Amino acid sequence: MAGFYLFAAAVLLLPWLGIDPYFITVVGVAAGLHIILAVGLNLLMGYAGQISLGHAAFFAIGAYASAILTTRYAWPGLLALAAGLVLAGSIAWLLARPILRLHGHYLAMATLGFGVIAHVIMVQASGWTGGPDGLGGIPPLNLFGWVVDSDTRWYAVMAAATLLALWLSLNIIDSRIGRALRAVRGSEFAAQIMGIDTARAKTQVFVVSALFAAFAGSLFAHQQSFVSPDSFNLAISVELVTMVVIGGMASTFGAAFGAIALTLLREGLVVFEDYEMLIHGALLMVVMIILPQGLFVGIGQGLRRVLALVLSRQP
Amino acid sequence: MPEQLLQFLVTGVTVGAVYALVGLGFALIYNASDVVNFAQGEFVMLGALLAIALLGTGLSLPLAALAAILITVLVGLLLERVAIEPALGAPVVSTIIITIGAAMVLRGAALLLWGKDFHTLPSFSGDAPLNLGGATLLPQSLWVLGVTALLVLLVRAFFNRTLLGKALLACSCNRAAAQLVGINVRVMLRLAYGLSAGLGAVAGILIAPITFSSYDAGVMLGLKGFSAAIVGGIGHPLGAVVGGLLLGVLEALGAGLISSGYKDAIAFLFVLMVLFFEPTGLFGAASAERV
Numbered sequence: 001m002a003g004f005y006l007f008a009a010a011v012l013l014l015p016w017l018g019i020d021p022y023f024i025t026v027v028g029v030a031a032g033l034h035i036i037l038a039v040g041l042n043l044l045m046g047y048a049g050q051i052s053l054g055h056a057a058f059f060a061i062g063a064y065a066s067a068i069l070t071t072r073y074a075w076p077g078l079l080a081l082a083a084g085l086v087l088a089g090s091i092a093w094l095l096a097r098p099i100l101r102l103h104g105h106y107l108a109m110a111t112l113g114f115g116v117i118a119h120v121i122m123v124q125a126s127g128w129t130g131g132p133d134g135l136g137g138i139p140p141l142n143l144f145g146w147v148v149d150s151d152t153r154w155y156a157v158m159a160a161a162t163l164l165a166l167w168l169s170l171n172i173i174d175s176r177i178g179r180a181l182r183a184v185r186g187s188e189f190a191a192q193i194m195g196i197d198t199a200r201a202k203t204q205v206f207v208v209s210a211l212f213a214a215f216a217g218s219l220f221a222h223q224q225s226f227v228s229p230d231s232f233n234l235a236i237s238v239e240l241v242t243m244v245v246i247g248g249m250a251s252t253f254g255a256a257f258g259a260i261a262l263t264l265l266r267e268g269l270v271v272f273e274d275y276e277m278l279i280h281g282a283l284l285m286v287v288m289i290i291l292p293q294g295l296f297v298g299i300g301q302g303l304r305r306v307l308a309l310v311l312s313r314q315p
Numbered sequence: 316m317p318e319q320l321l322q323f324l325v326t327g328v329t330v331g332a333v334y335a336l337v338g339l340g341f342a343l344i345y346n347a348s349d350v351v352n353f354a355q356g357e358f359v360m361l362g363a364l365l366a367i368a369l370l371g372t373g374l375s376l377p378l379a380a381l382a383a384i385l386i387t388v389l390v391g392l393l394l395e396r397v398a399i400e401p402a403l404g405a406p407v408v409s410t411i412i413i414t415i416g417a418a419m420v421l422r423g424a425a426l427l428l429w430g431k432d433f434h435t436l437p438s439f440s441g442d443a444p445l446n447l448g449g450a451t452l453l454p455q456s457l458w459v460l461g462v463t464a465l466l467v468l469l470v471r472a473f474f475n476r477t478l479l480g481k482a483l484l485a486c487s488c489n490r491a492a493a494q495l496v497g498i499n500v501r502v503m504l505r506l507a508y509g510l511s512a513g514l515g516a517v518a519g520i521l522i523a524p525i526t527f528s529s530y531d532a533g534v535m536l537g538l539k540g541f542s543a544a545i546v547g548g549i550g551h552p553l554g555a556v557v558g559g560l561l562l563g564v565l566e567a568l569g570a571g572l573i574s575s576g577y578k579d580a581i582a583f584l585f586v587l588m589v590l591f592f593e594p595t596g597l598f599g600a601a602s603a604e605r606v
Contacts, residue, residue: 274423292402
């Protein structure tokens with residue numbers, strides 16, 4: 001948990017370091033959102049070894065549940081958030097068994113297909129979702145009378161939500177379920193023989209990671225006060241996977257690191273305009289070829305090796 | 316109504332043939348390297364846009380098409396050398412990210428070269444539609460179907476009748492064993508990438524007169540090709556062809572009878588349904604896991 005306290009201290013200190021407020025309130029809030037998504041996806045990908053190329057769909061379910069229920073039915077924000085969680089969790093639970101029975105590229109295809117279908121529904125079911133133009137006028141989140149309506153307040157809420165996500169993830173990994181998941185990743189067959197109900201373990205982690213995504217989606221809807229299908233397309237699903245893999249799989253802080261790195265990268269590449277896609281793609285390739293285990297994990301291992309070398313040189 | 320159904324069928328088979336070619340490319344690369352190449356759709360886009368650009372420089376259509384195919388093959392070889400060879404044996408997700416990165420690089424390069432505009436190629440042999448029992452058939456559709464059929468037969472003969480093709484298949488069964496019997500695995504890998512880039516480029520050039528091509532035209536085509544390969548059972552070349560045709564026909568029927576906005580959802584719903592009942596595709600063999 002040392003890493004967690006270090007991270008919490010960093011989050012608390014950040015606004016007082018004299019950095020451009022834009023980076024704290026806009027980039028910081030986006031990074032927090034990405035951390036929740038990446039940490040949740042990492043439970044599924046890094047620990048249980050199951051790929052998902054459709055995670056943006058669960059992000060969308062949370063966002064649209066909040067958007068539709070608060071604007072059309074005047075539900076309070078927290079109740080809509082809870083409804084989004086229930087909906088995303090139920091869909092994940094229903095899908096988990098047939099989808100997680102698949103392996104490797106078949107699983108990638110099925111999750112990708114799920115993401116595309118969800119996106120098509122967002123665009124086409126315009127009576128509910130507002131179609132391609134999206135849905136605006138989402139009221140600010142009201143937390144028991146405290147209205148989250150300024151950038152500073154959003155930073156505080158997102159910081160708390162991010163820390164909650166990290167804390168949950170670290171504890172899940174360290175629990176009985178977490179150990180079962182790691183066994184599944186090692187070898188599903190061997191885990192079964194040791195008496196682990198692998199289908200159940202995979203279903204649980206799929207639901208949990210869907211809940212993380214839906215939670216982030218609800219916050220996103222209130223923070224932007226507008227949602228549209230563009231925020232939940234295949235590119236976003238791919239970007240989430242990239243965050244987990246670039247950071248380093250099977251490491252909660254690796255996923256968080258990847259989320260921050262890609263948020264900053266996207267922010268930094270905007271100045272390149274038309275060159276953005278080219279540079280983004282090239283960077284992904286270079287990182288994956290040089291450090292297949294990810295930046296966070298790879299750099300950590302590298303530093304340890306250098307340290308060991310330096311120590312062994314001393315007489 | 317029967318004429319309408321026939322029309323949907325004709326449209327579906329034409330589109331399906333293109334999916335089949337893209338899916339065939341997926342199967343080839345998967346067989347040689349266990350990698351699903353998410354840049355496959357970008358080969359299709361490159362073939363189309365290069366042919367259009369070369370035609371614009373005054374080359375004749377056959378020459379422009381040939382040059383476009385050759386350049387795309389070179390791009391495929393370059394991709395293999397720069398990105399795939401150094402990462403051989405990496406986990407599945409790493410290779411997925413690498414090929415997605417490669418797809419972004421190709422798309423980004425196309426954006427810089429050709430902008431965001433839509434481009435189109437003139438039909439190979441005129442636009443006068445043929446009448447087929449009440450349904451109209453564009454001459455270009457005949458080109459798509461004919462060339463696809465020819466390429467499928469050639470690929471099949473290549474795997475079944477030539478030593479080179481059998482060597483490539485051997486790599487897919489067991490790379491280490493293939494190397495032990497004297498097959499140069501690296502050469503086979505390059506061969507697979509070159510062939511598959513070439514197949515993609517041909518598909519792109521064939522449909523360029525029917526659809527509009529732009530820098531991001533490869534994304535959906537790549538996904539549909541991947542779906543075709545998965546439905547057929549990945550690494551099964553003929554399965555990919557059947558998968559592509561099925562997907563194309565279903566999509567056309569769905570668009571015509573249900574709703575054109577939902578056609579992609581219908582296609583992917585079909586893929587999900589196939590996977591729920593046949594987790595390794597229609598023709599894929601179940602594999603045993605080694606503990």
